[in-house]
Amino acid sequence: MPSEPIEAEFIYPPALSSAQEEEYRVLDTEGPLSLAHPYSRHSATLVNNSSDEKVSVKDLKSRYQHEGVRIVEFEPGKGENPREWGKARKCLEGPTKTFHANQEVINLTVTFFVVGFGVGPLLFAPLSEVVGRKPIYCVSIFLYFIFTLPGALAPNRATLIISRLLAGISASAPMCNVGGSVADIWAVEERGLPMALFSGTIFLGPCLGPIIGGWIGERAGWRWIYWVLFIFVGVCFAFTLVVPETLASVLLRRKAEKLRKETGDDSYRTLAELERQPFLTTLKIAVARPIVMMFMEPIVLFMSI
Secondary structure (H helix, E strand, C coil), X not given: CCCCCHHHHHCCCCCCCHHHHHHHCCCCCCCCCECCCXXXXXXXXXXXXXXXXXXXXXXXXXXXXXXXCCCCCCCCCXXXXXXXXXXXXXXXXXXXXXXXXXXXXXXXXXXXXXXXXXXXXXXXXXXXXXXXXXXXXXXXXXXXXXXXXXXXXXXCHHHHHHHHHHHHHHHHHHHHHHHHHHHHHCCCCCCHHHHHHHHHHHHHHHHHHHHXXXXXXHHHCCHHHHHHHHHHHHHHHHHHCCCCCCCHHHHHHHHHHHHHHHHCCCCCCCHHHHCCCCHHHHXXXXXXXXHHHHHHCHHHHHHHX
């Protein structure tokens, strides 16, 4: 830990000069330095005592070197000192180093993923009201699974950026459709807790993701972040194959089809079938509805912003 108090980091002008701060940061001690007991082979303890002789880091180094101690320090230009790292390594070294790209360019991987998260629901949400929840979950997670793979194998930055955009679009379906699934299963007076749990996971994911991804990136390299995500999404896709359909209109339609087939009586119909509009008309209404709501409903508009 640095030897100056933590509040010194926020003082302007700085409490310490650059040279002082550079010296003090290499010591695991705080406050004024003093050498109560000279170095010996049995004791090498630095203590802070106002009654002792005050010394600087340079004095300490000279004193110990005079006693035969070889002080280990950073060698300039060797990259050992974190202060000498380039901006790319300090922020996100992996892709910037691999593709010889600026940090701003690599940041587009996050930007495009979030853009995809915003665009995808405009298609997946209304489609889930037409064809059902399960087909959308299966197709979207499968596409997310496929478009995560180029991130692990990307030969250049363009592939990485575009694949993240497509992955973001694909991954947005669960975000916008789980609320509908909860409404399908739980009555209005019962869905408060399930929706709260779902909403909590939305905030928990972005908190845990960078921690886990950062650890993987440090230990195994940045490509393994995508490999682990690829494996995880594959497992999630397998679960979508066994998730039951929950949309009432789809379930009733299947029941009516089964009854017609078993009895041979074509009079079995659902109200949704009797009042059904042409598919293109239904799709047009479903796609246009969220856009109209975004601009006509203030609460939706402000939450979207």
